[in-house]
Amino acid sequence: MKSSNRFFIVSAILLFSFSQNAFSQTIYTITLYVDTGNITKENIDEVCSFKIESPNRDPINYTGDLTKFIIHVSARDTIVWRGESTSNPNEDEVHIYSINYYDGDNVFDREVLFASQRPPGIVRGTVKQSAKGFEEKYSINFxxxxxxxxxxxxxxxxxxxxxxx
Known part of the structure; x- marks a missing residue:
């Protein structure tokens, strides 16, 4: 009787662990850093950068050609975009107002994701389950x-x- 109870408990723990991993969702935060005192349409790559943060991983910083920035996620993960000033963070703000599907396979359930009203300038999107293997080019509008x-x-x-x- 002891061994069957032990087997049942071990099986239940393994099943629970597997189901937690199989259905877990990661939240990625992409922060768009902007030198708000010097940005123009012509110098975006020089004055902007990205930082990706997610649980249990070291942050990733990206500078340079921002059209080459790519984030790798899983289906049902959530991405949160937010902006921040690097030159005057106490007085200047960066408001991301939309994330727009641009080209490739749309990974979200709609073509435009809009910013929330509170807090302003933050956009959230959850990758749809059917998007496995998809790649999407999108635009961050701010x-x-x-x-x-x-x-x-x-x-x-x-x-x-x-x-x-």
Whole structure:
């Protein structure tokens, strides 16, 4: 009787562990860093960078040609995009107002993901289950607010998302 109880307990623990791993979801936060005092449409790659953060992993920083930035995720993972000023973080703001499907296979359930109202400038999207093996080019659309005054132009960066098979 002892060995059958032990077998049952071990089996239950293994089944629980497997189901937790099989259905777990990771939240990735992509922070768009912007030198808000110097950004123009012509110098985005020089004044902007990305940082990817997720649980149990070291942060990844990316600078350079931002169209070559790619994040690798799994189906049902959630991606959160947020912006931050590098030149005046106490007074300037970077508001990401939308993430737009651009090319390839759409990994989300709609073509445009809009920012939340509270807090403003943050966009969230969950990768659909059927997106395994998909790759999408998308655009990050954002505004810069300098000391409470929004700049007259919007900015756009076109990176990629790759979903593991």
């Amino acid at each position: 505004n810069v607010i300098n000391s409470g005054r929004m700049q007259d132009i919007s900015f756009e960066i076109d990176p990629k998302i790759s979903v593991k098979p």
